[in-house]
Amino acid sequence: MTSKQDLENLDITRLAVLCHQVADNLAMDRDTAAKAARMKQEWVLLVARETPHAQDLKTHEQIQKEKAALKARMVELLLTI
Secondary structure (H helix, E strand, O other): OOOHHHHHOOOHHHHHHHHHHHHHOOOOOHHHHHHHHHHHHHHHHHHHHOOOOOOOHHHHHHHHHHHHHHHHHHHHHHHOO
16 A cells, blocks of 8 residues: 555656546546546646746746645545545
């Protein structure tokens, strides 16, 4: 079993990949798979907002704040599996 610290040490991109794997896992319960899929999609949208880079510092800081919050939620979800 993976510890919370192990998950927190992962990059958000790796967590998004793990969420994608959970969402695609047919053995996973429907609710957990749906949450994982939503989190992965939220990550995709955040990356799109900052690509190629945020328009200004305020936008960049907001995106980083949202990514940190998403990462924390991803870790909590993955800990339940």
